[in-house]
Amino acid sequence: MENILIIGASGHAKVIVDIIEKQKQYNIYGFLDTFKKKGDKLFEYTILGSENDLNEIVEKNNISGCFIAIGDNCTRKIMSRKISTLNPNLKFINAIHPSSIIGKEVTLGHGIAIMPGVVVNSDSKIGDFCILNTNSSLGHDGVMNDYSSISSGVRTGGNLKLNECSAISIGATIIENIVIGRDTIIGAGSLVTKNIPSEVVAYGIPAKIIKSRRADDKYLFGEKNKTGRS
Numbered sequence: 001m002e003n004i005l006i007i008g009a010s011g012h013a014k015v016i017v018d019i020i021e022k023q024k025q026y027n028i029y030g031f032l033d034t035f036k037k038k039g040d041k042l043f044e045y046t047i048l049g050s051e052n053d054l055n056e057i058v059e060k061n062n063i064s065g066c067f068i069a070i071g072d073n074c075t076r077k078i079m080s081r082k083i084s085t086l087n088p089n090l091k092f093i094n095a096i097h098p099s100s101i102i103g104k105e106v107t108l109g110h111g112i113a114i115m116p117g118v119v120v121n122s123d124s125k126i127g128d129f130c131i132l133n134t135n136s137s138l139g140h141d142g143v144m145n146d147y148s149s150i151s152s153g154v155r156t157g158g159n160l161k162l163n164e165c166s167a168i169s170i171g172a173t174i175i176e177n178i179v180i181g182r183d184t185i186i187g188a189g190s191l192v193t194k195n196i197p198s199e200v201v202a203y204g205i206p207a208k209i210i211k212s213r214r215a216d217d218k219y220l221f222g223e224k225n226k227t228g229r230s
Contacts, residue, residue, distance in 0.1 A: 001027040005066040009033040013069035019095040065091040073165040077147045183215040
C-alpha cells in the first residue's frame with residue numbers, strides 16, 4: 001500500500017483515520033500539525049511535525065500522497081494551497097467510507113471526505129476538498145463546488161448548487177433547485193426554501209439571512225477553541 005500523510009490531527013482527523021483504514025488502500029505514515037507537539041500520537045499514529053517538515057518527510061519515507069483533515073472550509077483551502085506549493089507532485093487522496101453510496105455518473109474531485117452513511121445521488125458533481133459528513137445526502141444533479149461542506153444529517157433536494165467554501169450545518173434541509181452563494185453558512189436545523197447569496201449566515205425555518213460574514217470567519221465551535229483548527 002502507498003504511504004500517505006494526514007494534515008491536521010484534531011477531531012475531524014479521527015474520522016478520516018477510520019475511513020482510510022477501512023478503505024484498505026493506503027498506509028497512514030503519520031500526521032503533520034502545527035498546533036500539536038511533535039512525537040505525540042493520535043490513535044497509534046505519530047505526529048511527525050508541521051507542514052513545514054513536509055518535503056523532508058516525503059523524501060525520506062516514500063510518501064506518495066496526503067489528506068487534509070481540517071474541518072473548517074477556509075482553513076482547508078489555505079492549507080491545500082500551501083501543500084501544493086511546497087510539493088506540487090504530492091497527490092491528494094479521497095477518503096470515502098465503504099458504507100457510503102455513490103450513484104451513477106457522479107463526478108468526484110480530489111481531497112474529498114465522504115463519511116459513513118452518506119448518499120450521493122446520480123449525476124452529482126463534487127469538487128475538490130469537499131466534506132460530506134455522516135448520514136448526509138446530496139440529491140440528484142447536485143453540485144458542491146471546491147471546499148464546500150455538508151454536515152451530519154443534511155438532506156438536499158435535486159439540483160442544489162453549493163458554491164465554494166460554503167457550509168450547510170447539522171440537520172439542515174434544502175429543497176430542490178436551490179443555489180447557495182460562496183462563503184455562506186446555513187445554520188443547523190434550517191429549512192432552505194429560496195436561494196441564499198454569498199457571504200452571509202442564514203438560519204431558521206424557513207431560513208432567513210441573519211448577518212453578513214467574511215470568508216475567514218469561524219463557524220465551527222469545538223476543538224478550534226483549543227487548537228485553532230477543527
